Amino acid sequence: MLRRHNISLTLLGVAAGFLLTILSARWFRVDAAEMHRARARHSRQETGTSTKLHADRYAYGSAQFTNFVSESFKLNKAGSPKRFYDWMEQAYQESNSPYPGTEGLKFSQALKVRRTALAASKDPKAKAEEEIEFAAWTHKLIKLTIPRFSLDRGFEFSNVVTLGERQCFLQSVLISSILQDAGMDAGVVMVFQNPKGQYSNNGHAVCLLKLPDGRDTIVDASNKDPFPDHKGLFVRTTDYVFVHPVYEPDSKTIASYMAVAGKPLETSTIKTLDLNFIHSQFWYYRGERVDGGLVVGIRSNQGIDAAQKAFRTSVHYCPKNPLAVYMLGRTYLAQGDTQTAKETLTRAFHLYEAFGWVPDGPKQYLALSGAEKKQDGNSEPGLATPGVNNPPEH
Numbered sequence: 001m002l003r004r005h006n007i008s009l010t011l012l013g014v015a016a017g018f019l020l021t022i023l024s025a026r027w028f029r030v031d032a033a034e035m036h037r038a039r040a041r042h043s044r045q046e047t048g049t050s051t052k053l054h055a056d057r058y059a060y061g062s063a064q065f066t067n068f069v070s071e072s073f074k075l076n077k078a079g080s081p082k083r084f085y086d087w088m089e090q091a092y093q094e095s096n097s098p099y100p101g102t103e104g105l106k107f108s109q110a111l112k113v114r115r116t117a118l119a120a121s122k123d124p125k126a127k128a129e130e131e132i133e134f135a136a137w138t139h140k141l142i143k144l145t146i147p148r149f150s151l152d153r154g155f156e157f158s159n160v161v162t163l164g165e166r167q168c169f170l171q172s173v174l175i176s177s178i179l180q181d182a183g184m185d186a187g188v189v190m191v192f193q194n195p196k197g198q199y200s201n202n203g204h205a206v207c208l209l210k211l212p213d214g215r216d217t218i219v220d221a222s223n224k225d226p227f228p229d230h231k232g233l234f235v236r237t238t239d240y241v242f243v244h245p246v247y248e249p250d251s252k253t254i255a256s257y258m259a260v261a262g263k264p265l266e267t268s269t270i271k272t273l274d275l276n277f278i279h280s281q282f283w284y285y286r287g288e289r290v291d292g293g294l295v296v297g298i299r300s301n302q303g304i305d306a307a308q309k310a311f312r313t314s315v316h317y318c319p320k321n322p323l324a325v326y327m328l329g330r331t332y333l334a335q336g337d338t339q340t341a342k343e344t345l346t347r348a349f350h351l352y353e354a355f356g357w358v359p360d361g362p363k364q365y366l367a368l369s370g371a372e373k374k375q376d377g378n379s380e381p382g383l384a385t386p387g388v389n390n391p392p393e394h
């Protein structure tokens with residue numbers, strides 16, 4: 001009996017040891033996996049990149065940037081997007097304004113040289129000054145190579161080639177793409193309050209450069225000064241938000257931000273607008289500048305229909321683009337579809353409200369959508385006015 005009891009204890013001990021071995025092995029596998037994930041997170045923090053940040057990039061010459069160019073050329077039956085790159089290379093060479101140290105190189109080669117040099121720079125302060133200097137050069141280059149500014153046509157990449165024209169949004173996408181290709185953290189943001197304190201309904205676009213020393217700065221090719229001190233920006237944090245930059249004393253660099261709702265924000269929490277918004281905004285301008293639509297020329301049924309189609313596409317790409325939703329609501333109202341207009345304008349109002357600021361236009365049009373009598377012509381409230389919503393070239 002005692003012998004059988006000892007055998008049972010021995011077998012029980014073996015089983016327990018076997019179970020412990022399995023559990024230990026499993027724990028080590030889980031622990032190793034977690035350690036691997038932690039190292040990956042740390043690596044992303046070290047390099048200042050992340051999967052999402054990478055997904056939102058559109059560096060010059062990249063597939064995503066080429067998609068923007070291709071769409072414009074296809075819509076306007078202007079041929080291959082290669083025409084744009086060839087045109088830019090020729091314009092770059094004819095500008096005779098190479099960045100110091102890149103003389104004799106092609107444009108793409110010059111950007112690669114700057115990318116290598118900036119990657120080798122380890123001091124954040126010194127690197128920030130290098131980036132500011134390169135951004136100023138890029139500002140000058142865009143004004144030299146694409147000399148004409150056009151509100152009505154300058155948002156299409158195809159018109160850069162065929163007409164030599166640009167507009168605030170396109171030039172900001174282009175500048176951001178060049179800075180990205182040079183290894184810098186840059187992207188597009190919208191402006192709702194300019195340096196003079198004048199408000200618009202996200203009526204202007206600029207490039208926001210996030211410097212390696214924790215500061216930010218604005219690059220705007222619509223101004224002689226490459227670094228204007230705009231007072232209100234539409235950016236991202238965890239979601240879109242209206243913010244006021246807080247500039248360093250006697251400087252055009254941004255030290256922090258203040259949400260319109262009153263919350264202070266560090267520069268590290270501020271992100272530029274994502275790819276969906278960028279794509280949406282191209283379509284927004286295609287709707288805004290339609291001849292016979294809401295803004296340009298004498299209204300016509302054909303123009304309003306074309307504008308509505310473009311705004312619907314804009315909202316499809318970014319349902320949270322408040323300006324696109326608002327203008328889509330206005331097209332429904334112009335067509336007499338009051339119920340759909342009211343629903344859409346209500347949605348736009350709530351988006352603006354959620355992001356911290358509601359312009360006068362959306363407030364007025366929401367009220368108008370519930371009124372029996374419609375205003376006609378160009379006397380409607382909050383009408384986008386050239387020179388306010390899209391500042392002319394300075």
